[in-house]
Amino acid sequence: MSIFQLLDIEKYYVVGRTPAGEEKRLKALDGVRLEINEGDTVALVGExxxxxSTLVRLMLGLEQPSNGRLFFRQTELRQLDRQARQAFSREVSFIYQNARGSMNPRMRVGDILGEPMLLHRLCNESEVRQRVSALLEKVGLSASMLDRFPSELSGGQVRRVAVARALASEPRVIIADECVAGLDVSVQAQLLNLLRTLCTEMGLTLVFITHDLGVASYLCQRTSVMYLGCIVEQGPTVELLTKPLHPYTRALTDSFPSFDRPLNAALKGEIPSPIHLPQGCRFSTRCPDVQEACRHKDPPLTLHPGENRAVACLFPLRVEVGVT
Ligand SMILES: Nc1ncnc2c1ncn2[C@@H]1O[C@H](COP(=O)(O)OP(=O)(O)OP(=O)(O)O)[C@@H](O)[C@H]1O
Ligand SMILES: [Mg+2]
Structure with missing residues (x-):
């Protein structure tokens, strides 16, 4: 069953005015189509x-799309009534990219974690401390953290509290924005294992934003690759990473460190400004395989014949049989 359905979502921000007085628009999202079903584990990767992050802010209803429609369980997100919104906030948890900034600095860890439990009536006051301690243990922190303020925690500890808070309401869907990047590898492994167990054993739906393709393939069965506000390739993670169809996906996999080959600086230059999108294909200015037609046509995301994959490229890379 579909949990999230995004139809041609656009989001632009007005970032100034031209000398002629016209709005200068930055297109953060430029026509995203995405369906996430119950139990799916989906990685969002891209430079x-x-x-x-804009995409997940819209999925959480924190901002409204400029165009397009966004459904949560067949109802348009903006039309959820009060009761449905409350159910949404219990069912869908978010782990912010900026963990420390997402916490009230005046609340102690015990209250930060206990609040969703009481709000959603998962236990009564007398049980909260014990439940919070158990939750802290799950993310590798001791109960001695209960009375600390966020400012008294290290960066890694705050990130783990953020994961614990996302789990506190016993959600069915977790949306995580770079929640393990920069952590010690042992802590990262512990949190990734925890999330993976929750997905495999409890059928949790996971939308996981990451720059780390290794993390994407460990946690997520499907991956969507984003470039300049669009999904340019999507499909099963392992196939997509081992046999990319889009030159941008190949560039990402080539620039991912691996023990058995030298590292390629696969992509030249920086991602162009979303205020001035390139003519034609948005990747044409950096694509190593660019052809004349690419400078004139922006290819839509299209199902690739014979593959369980969709790609937005006029000249998708050939999938060579037997090559992994
Ligand atoms: N409130 C805003 N006002 C203006 N521009 C914005 C706003 N929020 C995001 N943007 C712009 O939209 C584009 C997409 O930003 P977004 O934060 O979604 O990227 P991201 O993929 O999450 O990047 P990162 O990996 O660095 O977190 C960027 O060019 C950003 O500068
Ligand atoms: Mg971001």
Missing amino acids: SGSGK
């Missing part, structure tokens, strides 16, 4: 500025 900084490709629109990943």
Whole structure:
């Protein structure tokens, strides 16, 4: 059953005016189509500025799309009534990219974690401390953290509290924005294992934003690759990473460190400004395989014949049989 359905979602921000007085628009999302079903584990990958965080802010209803429609369980998100919105906030949890900034600095860890439990009536006051301690243990923190303020925690500890808070309401869907990046590898492994167990054993739906393709393939069965506000390729993670169809996906996999080959600086230059999108294909200015037609046509995301994959490229890479 579909949990989220995004139909041609656009989001632009007005970032100034031209000398002629016209609005200068930055297109953070430029026609995203995405369906997420119950139990799906989906990675969103793509360079900084490709629109990943904007997409999840819309999915959480924190901002409204400029165009397009966004459904949560067949109802348009903006039309959820009060009761449905409350159910949504219990069912869908979010782990912010900026964990410390997402916490009230005046609340102690015990209250930060206990609040969703009481709000959603998962237990009564007398049980909260014990439940919170158990939750802290799950994310590798001791109960001695209960009385601390966020400012008294290290960066890694705050990130783990953020994961614990997302789990506190016993959600069915977790949306996580770079929640393990920069953590010690042992802590990262612990949190990834925890999330993976929750997905496999409890059928949790996961939308996981990451720059780390290894993390994407460990946690998520499907991956959507974003570039300049669009999904340019999507499909099963392992196939997509081992046999990319879009030159941008190949560039991402080539620039991912691996023990057995030298590292390629696969992509030249920076992602162009979303205020001035390139003519034609949005990747044409950096694509190593660019052809004349690419400078004139922006290819839509299309199902690739014979593959369980969709790609937005006029000249998708050939999938060579036997090559992994
Ligand atoms: N409130 C805003 N006002 C103006 N521009 C914005 C706003 N929020 C995001 N943007 C712009 O939209 C584009 C997409 O931003 P977004 O934060 O979604 O990228 P991202 O893929 O999450 O990047 P990162 O990997 O660095 O977190 C960027 O060019 C960003 O500067
Ligand atoms: Mg982001």
